[in-house]
Amino acid sequence: xxxxxxxxxxxxxxxxxxxxxxxxxxxxxxxxxxxxxxxxxxxxxxxxxxxxxxxxxxxxxxxxxxxxxxxxxxxxxxxxxxxxxxxxxxxxxxxxxxxxxxxxxxxxxxxxx
Amino acid sequence: xxxxxxxxxxxxxxxxxxxxxxxxxxxxxxxxxxxxxxxxxxxxxxxxxxxxxxxxxxxxxxxxxxxxxxxxxxxxxxxxxxxxxxxxxxxxxxxxxxxxxxxxxxxxxxxxxx
Numbered sequence: 533x534x535x536x537x538x539x540x541x542x543x544x545x546x547x548x549x550x551x552x553x554x555x556x557x558x559x560x561x562x563x564x565x566x567x568x569x570x571x572x573x574x575x576x577x578x579x580x581x582x583x584x585x586x587x588x589x590x591x592x593x594x595x596x597x598x599x600x601x602x603x604x605x606x607x608x609x610x611x612x613x614x615x616x617x618x619x620x621x622x623x624x625x626x627x628x629x630x631x632x633x634x635x636x637x638x639x640x641x642x643x644x645x
Numbered sequence: 646x647x648x649x650x651x652x653x654x655x656x657x658x659x660x661x662x663x664x665x666x667x668x669x670x671x672x673x674x675x676x677x678x679x680x681x682x683x684x685x686x687x688x689x690x691x692x693x694x695x696x697x698x699x700x701x702x703x704x705x706x707x708x709x710x711x712x713x714x715x716x717x718x719x720x721x722x723x724x725x726x727x728x729x730x731x732x733x734x735x736x737x738x739x740x741x742x743x744x745x746x747x748x749x750x751x752x753x754x755x756x757x758x759x
Contacts, residue, residue, distance in 0.1 A: 536688075565746055574649075574734050574749030575689065588746055623688050631738070633679055633691030634747065641686075 536637035538624050544643045545614055552610045553640045557626030564607050565634065566599055567623040568592070575623055581607060614644045647672045649750035651735060657756045658725050666720040666753045668735035675737035678711055678718045683732045683752065692733075693720075725757045 537556040545551050557564050562583050567575035578597070580588040583604035593599075596614075601607040611618055621641050625634035650669040658664040668678070677696045681689035695702040695711045695718065702709045708721040722729050732754050736747040 567749075572751065574736075574751045577746035577748060580746045590746070625688070631677055631694070631696075633681075633694055634689075635691065636688030638686075639688050 536624055536626055536635050538622075538637035538640050540640055541638065542641045542643075544645060547616060547644055548613055550610065550612045551614060551642065552608055553622055553624075553642075555607045555609070555624030555637060556605075557607070557624070558635055559605075561626035561628050561635070562604065563627045563629070564601055565625045565627075566607070566609050567625065569621045569623055569639070570619075578609075611642075614642075616644045618642060619644045647748060649673075649735065649737065649748060651733075651750040652753040653751070655754040655756055657758060660725060660727060660757055660759050662725055664722040664725045664729070664755055664757070666733050666735075666755065668718040668720065668737075668750055670716050670737050673716065673737050674713075676739050677737075678709075679736045679738060679747065680707075680709055680718075680720050681734040681736065681749075683734060689734055689749075722755075727757045727759050730755055730757045 539554045564581040566578040569575045577590050578593050579599050581601040584601050596612045599609045621639040623639045625636040627634045648671045679694045680692045683689040693709045695709045697713055706723045710719045732752040734749050734752040736749045738747050
């Protein structure tokens, strides 16, 4: 068990470009979450998968954001036409069925210039 | 709307003393509450979960209380050490009903001074 892996760790992109992040959860965990965190704030919920089904999306998730979890394994988060306000740390977490603490990855830090 | 409040300012504690962090919530009736530790540039690390029918939970030097009447959770670190310096996040949650993405507070920055 290597924990939750996120790739890349850092991404610098120009405004208007598309970016895609990957998350590999703990293999036995069927729940996967994406969060966004800016400096001095707690993580903000973006979206949630149970296996391959996307069950909840935050109102923070504009049409430019899309997430997938094919086959209930790894997940990708894509941001289209990035804006400077998208600059943040994007965190992925997974948990097993039931009420358990989340295991977070180290995050992908996105900087939009 | 739902609101979570944690000590907004940094908390400075002398090494060896007990650090107490507060989490207050409004417009919530959570079934449980989780506490996480976060170090700079890293993802949060799960510490403890306490359910609404539990008054207190302990893990080594950590203790969490949950008062559903006061809508408050207290997080204690006894015999604090400089290595305990970090940001601590609380997250009330619900169980069942499908989607249950946690909502996190802003966190309290704890500094343990030697």
